[in-house]
Amino acid sequence: MRQCGLRFSRCPVQLVQDLEATQVELGGLHARDQLAWAEERFGAQFAVTTSFGTQSAVLMHLLVGVAPKVPVYWIDTGYLFPETYRYAAELTSSLGLNLQVVQPELSPARMEALMGRLWESENPDDLVTYHRLRKVEPLDRALDDAGVSCWASGVRSRQTDNRAAMQPLERLRGRWSLRPLLGWTRRDVFYYMEEHKLPQHPLFEQGYSTVGDWHSSAPDDGQGRASRFGGRHQECGLHLPETLVEGAGI
DSSP: OGGGOOOOOOOGGGTTTTHHHHHHHHHTSOHHHHHHHHHHHHGGGEEEEEOOOTTHHHHHHHHHHHOTTSEEEEEOOSOBOHHHHHHHHHHHHHHTOEEEEEOOSSOHHHHHHHHOOGGGOSOHHHHHHHHIIIIIHHHHHHHHHHTOOEEEOOOOTTSOHHHHTOOSEEEETTEEEEOTTTTOOHHHHHHHHHHTTOOOOGGGGGTOSSOOBTTTOOOOTTOGGGGGGGGTOSOOSTTSOGGGTOOOOO
16 A cells, blocks of 8 residues: 555545645546545545446556555446446456445336336436436445545546546545546556456447446447437436435435
8 A cells, every 4th residue: 555655644634625735736646646645544434436337447456556455336226237247247356356336225126116217208307316316325325334435436537528627536425536537538548458458348349438227328439428328418426416416206
């Protein structure tokens, strides 16, 4: 953990006052050093999330190089591709991830019986509700239960308009959100995976540049997240503030 040679002095409670300076500091650090920064500052209150999508291997590989015991939270929505489940098993085994699987309280069958196939609705609020029930609430509940106060994800600024406005570290739904790969390009991701011989998601070779739930992802000619949900929705809600992930109750 100390191999990167970094030493950090500010404790988490000081980050609010020093946030602007901290964002500048983090922006100048390599992704692995940002992860080391968070692990040293937050200790057992730090975690990482993954979707086991087409670029997930990069953040997982960086993490195990500096803090292999940090828990990795993965949301199993119940609607993932079979290839994603197998890819998750492969990476978890080969990298030795401390994987924590998160699942919604409602099974897919129960949700569809009570509320229908929300992703097919023409009402945009139904898609917000889908994301809230299957992703946002399960993850927030798991992080709350584990006492996590800072979580890192693999979002990149060029993926969506929302992410283009992000800072390396911000408050999000009651905890700190760290984005070590925020400044990375597709080229950066490609060459890192090539250099470290990381396995690619099986669907990448079939034209999927982004992989989420089976009903929201398709071969996309490199459009990335702009192709999600037929182009209607780029974000799943995990990286949006509370006001944009609220939806109707069951």
